[in-house]
Amino acid sequence: MTKLLFVSGSLRAASSSTATCRAFIEALGARADCNLAEIGSLPLYNADHDGGAPVAAWKDAVEAAGGLVFVTPEYNYSVPGVLKNAIDWASRPAYESVFKGKPCLVVSVSGGALGGVRAQSHLKYILHGMLADVFPCQEVVIPHAPKKVENGVLADEAAVSFGTRALETFIARVSDDVRPGVRSQKPAGGQFPGSVREIPRMAERRA
């Protein structure tokens, strides 16, 4: 079964980002083996140290995951420092880190109307810089998210169902063994959500 590691960009207990992770994990049920990353115990990045056990555990979790699902708020028009700190720890050696080729899906939330779309764009740029395989789909953005949390879970049926469709396609892509950029598998019985293009496999294109 596909192993997905969810990474919330917010540490607070009542976080709508973490509540969104929980809603997606619930919605996926047995379709994926989902875990929520613990990045709150990571020290601040310092290249003089290896960061000890929390950093080793975080890197191992990224490496073991078939795909990463980031759900992040926007802080001051960009990615929260805690999330960037976690990414920085796992980003070495440059271009050869555990992020290289790692399928990543990005979701953003916000208290405001824009759904954290600027943070989403910045995070995708950061992931590209580590040669991660950033999943192309319609942007999953969740505005006014804190108002939609009930009992620690995002209670917004439309947003959860839209995001879950993207996740289903992501899972199909993660479990597909062809190279990034030439994947052509469709989700069972459905269309790709959004702008995912069907690109013929290399062998088909040469034929």
Ligand SMILES: Cc1cc2nc3c(=O)[nH]c(=O)nc-3n(C[C@H](O)[C@H](O)[C@H](O)COP(=O)(O)O)c2cc1C
């Ligand atoms: C330090 C800080 C900076 C913020 N900057 C932005 C911002 O640039 N854009 C935005 O839409 N919301 C911003 N917000 C509001 C967040 O979207 C809102 O607090 C959200 O609920 C945080 O995510 P969480 O619920 O997962 O903790 C900011 C909040 C904080 C605490």
